[in-house]
Amino acid sequence: MGVKQGSMKAVVAAGYGPPEDYMVAEVPIPVPGPGQIQVRIAAAGVNPADVRLPSGELGDAVRLTFPHVPGNDFAGTITGVGDGVTEYGVGDEVFGLAVPRVLRAMSGKRPSVGTGSLAEYAVVEADTPMVAHRPAGLPAETAAALATTGVTARAIMATACVEAGERVLVVGATGGVGTVLVPLLAAAGAYVIATATAEDGDLMRELGAAEVIGYQESEYPGGVDVAVNLTLPGDALASVAATLRPGGRLLGITFPAPTAETTGREDVALHLVFDMNAELGGMREVGEAAVRGELRATIGRRYRLEDGGQACVDFLRKHTSGKLVVTVP
Numbered sequence: 001m002g003v004k005q006g007s008m009k010a011v012v013a014a015g016y017g018p019p020e021d022y023m024v025a026e027v028p029i030p031v032p033g034p035g036q037i038q039v040r041i042a043a044a045g046v047n048p049a050d051v052r053l054p055s056g057e058l059g060d061a062v063r064l065t066f067p068h069v070p071g072n073d074f075a076g077t078i079t080g081v082g083d084g085v086t087e088y089g090v091g092d093e094v095f096g097l098a099v100p101r102v103l104r105a106m107s108g109k110r111p112s113v114g115t116g117s118l119a120e121y122a123v124v125e126a127d128t129p130m131v132a133h134r135p136a137g138l139p140a141e142t143a144a145a146l147a148t149t150g151v152t153a154r155a156i157m158a159t160a161c162v163e164a165g166e167r168v169l170v171v172g173a174t175g176g177v178g179t180v181l182v183p184l185l186a187a188a189g190a191y192v193i194a195t196a197t198a199e200d201g202d203l204m205r206e207l208g209a210a211e212v213i214g215y216q217e218s219e220y221p222g223g224v225d226v227a228v229n230l231t232l233p234g235d236a237l238a239s240v241a242a243t244l245r246p247g248g249r250l251l252g253i254t255f256p257a258p259t260a261e262t263t264g265r266e267d268v269a270l271h272l273v274f275d276m277n278a279e280l281g282g283m284r285e286v287g288e289a290a291v292r293g294e295l296r297a298t299i300g301r302r303y304r305l306e307d308g309g310q311a312c313v314d315f316l317r318k319h320t321s322g323k324l325v326v327t328v329p
C-alpha cells in the first residue's frame with residue numbers, strides 16, 4: 001500500500017469568515033513530504049483554533065492560505081510515510097495534535113504541523129512529541145478527544161503541584177480541557193470548585209467536583225489555594241486572582257500571561273501554561289495515562305464529517321459540555 005493520492009472530502013473554509021461559511025468539499029489528498037506521515041483520519045476533535053483562525057480575528061499575525069482545512073486533533077491510520085520517517089510505518093495507528101502551518105513558529109522546537117484533521121486524510125510532521133502511536137485499548141474517538149486536552153491538563157497538573165486537601169477553583173471547567181482536568185485534580189485529592197451552567201452541575205460532580213458554582217464572579221469562593229483559568233482572557237483575571245489566599249497559585253492557559261499588574265496580586269505565583277515543546281509530557285504520555293484510566297475524555301457530542309462544519313458552528317455558538325468529536329467513516 002502506497003501513499004494515497006487523488007481527492008478527498010474535507011471541511012473547508014474558502015476565505016476568512018465564521019464557521020457558518022464552512023463547507024464540505026472535495027480537495028486534493030495531501031501527500032507527505034520528508035519527515036511527514038499521511039494519516040487516514042478516523043476521528044478529529046474540535047478546538048477553539050478551528051473557528052478562531054478562519055474568523056480572521058488574529059489579523060496579520062496569522063495569515064491563512066485558502067482553502068483552509070481546520071482541525072488540530074486527530075486519530076487515524078498511517079497510509080503513507082515520507083522520506084526519513086523511521087518511527088512509523090504504513091498501517092500504524094496514531095493520534096496527536098498538529099497545528100496549521102501558519103503556526104509553525106509557535107509549535108515548539110520540534111514542529112507539530114499538519115494540513116487539517118477535519119478531513120478524510122491529513123499530513124502531519126512525524127518527529128514531534130505531539131504525535132504518538134495510539135495504544136491498543138484507546139479508542140480513536142477518545143484519543144482524538146484527549147490530544148490537546150490531555151497534554152494541556154497534564155501540563156497544568158505538573159505546574160500546579162496540587163496537594164491533597166487543597167482547595168482548587170476551576171473557571172471554565174465544563175469545556176474540553178476542564179472536563180479532563182477536573183478528574184485529575186480530584187484524583188490528586190483536591191477539593192475542586194468548578195464553574196458550570198445549571199445543566200452541567202451533575203456532570204461536574206460526576207467528574208469529581210466537590211462544589212459547583214455559576215459563572216458569575218459574585219459566586220467565586222475566597223481563600224483558595226489554587227485557581228485555574230481555562231476560559232477568560234489572560235489579562236482579565238483580577239476576579240479569579242482575588243479568590244486566592246496569600247501565597248496561592250494562579251494558572252491560566254489563555255493569553256496574555258497574567259501579571260501582578262493585571263491580576264492585582266503580588267503575593268501569589270502566576271503561571272501561563274503553554275508547553276508546545278512537550279517538556280511536561282507529550283502524546284505518548286497522554287496515551288499511557290488514558291490506558292491506565294487516569295485521563296478520561298468527556299465527549300459531549302459526535303458528528304460525521306459531512307456535519308463537520310456544523311460541529312464548528314455548535315462549538316462557537318452553543319453551550320457544549322466536554323469535547324466535540326467528528327468521526328470520519
Ligand SMILES: NC(=O)c1ccc[n+]([C@@H]2O[C@H](COP(=O)([O-])OP(=O)(O)OC[C@H]3O[C@@H](n4cnc5c(N)ncnc54)[C@H](OP(=O)(O)O)[C@@H]3O)[C@@H](O)[C@H]2O)c1
Nearest residue numbers: 048152172174175176177195215230231253273274319320
Ligand atoms: N495554553 C494551552 O496550551 C492551551 C491548550 C488548549 C486550549 N487553550 C485555550 O484554552 C481555552 C479553553 O480551551 P477548551 O478547549 O477547554 O475550550 P472550550 O471547550 O470552549 O471550554 C471553555 C469552557 O468555558 C466555559 N465558559 C465560558 N465562559 C465562562 C465563564 N465566564 N465562566 C466560566 N466558564 C465559562 C464554556 O462554556 P459555554 O459554552 O457556556 O461558554 C466552556 O465550557 C481556549 O481559549 C483555548 O484556546 C490553551
